[in-house]
Amino acid sequence: MTVPPNKPEDVSARRSHGTLAFLLNHGAPIIFAGLLWYVLWWGHSPELQTVDAAMWHVSWVGVIALLYVALQARAILAQPRSGVTHAMIEILISLLPLFVVVYAFVDWMRGANLLSVFQVIVMVQATMASLIDVVIFTWFSMSLSRLSVHTLDVR
DSSP states (O other): OOOOOOOHHHHHHHHHHHHHHHHHHHHHHHHHHHHHHHHHHSOOOOOOSSHHHHHHHHHHHHHHHHHHHHHHHHHHHHSOSSSSHHHHHHHHHHHHHHHHHHHHHHHHHHTSSOOOHHHHHHHHHHHHHHHIIIIIIHHHHHHHHHHHSOOOOOO
């Protein structure tokens, strides 16, 4: 029995499904790192007139950080348990936002990038969200992988 050749529609459908799956599983750190890059280097520092407006603006930063943590938790729970490739990709991509924050912090401490109070608050909230992702979710992922490994019962 011969296998029919792949149709171009099948290949493009699989490719788009693979891209969508990759973005669902690994897209949150990439998007979060991009948002941090925008805020910390392109100077998104709003000039707000009232304290209430400033608090609302900072609270949205917290909501975005919590959304990032929730998406990463979903990615950890949805990852396949066989093999370590997916877990290693997840860990490496999860480090992207932390690298952006560390780079911004070093630039700020050297005086090369003057940051506003809002941008420093963004750095602190992003650091907390990234550390939750990298430390706790990595530990959780490795624990799940270890528990799900099928072992032979040796008697």
